[in-house]
Amino acid sequence: MYNFINRLTVTDDTVEFERAIGNVIEHMVRQPGFHSYQLYRSTDDSRIYVETAVWADAAAHRAAMAEEGLRNAVGKVLGLAKAEAGSFELVQTVGAVTAS
Numbered sequence: 001m002y003n004f005i006n007r008l009t010v011t012d013d014t015v016e017f018e019r020a021i022g023n024v025i026e027h028m029v030r031q032p033g034f035h036s037y038q039l040y041r042s043t044d045d046s047r048i049y050v051e052t053a054v055w056a057d058a059a060a061h062r063a064a065m066a067e068e069g070l071r072n073a074v075g076k077v078l079g080l081a082k083a084e085a086g087s088f089e090l091v092q093t094v095g096a097v098t099a100s
Helices: 014-028 058-066 068-078
Strands: 002-010 034-041 048-055 081-088
Touching: 002 014, 002 058, 014 034, 014 048, 014 068, 048 058, 058 068, 068 081
Parallel strands: none
Antiparallel strands: 002 048, 002 081, 034 048
C-alpha cells in the first residue's frame, strides 16, 4: 500500500477549496489502484486541512497523477491552497478506523 498525506493551507475561500477538492475526488475514485481518501479540517484553524489517500502502490498513484483530468483538478486546488505533500509508510495502527 502507498499512503499519500497532504497538509493544505487554504489561501482563498474555503468553500471554493472544498468544492475543488470534491472535483479531485471525483477523478481519483475512478483511477486504477485507488483504495480510499479522507479529508480532515483543523478544529484550531479552519484554513488548514489534511488529506490522506491510500493507493495500491506508488506506481498507481503516479499513473493517476498523469491522468489529465485529475492533474487539472489538482491544479485548481493548488491555486486555492499551499500544499505540503509526502508519502508515508504505515508504522503502527490500533483499532478500527471509521468515517463519521
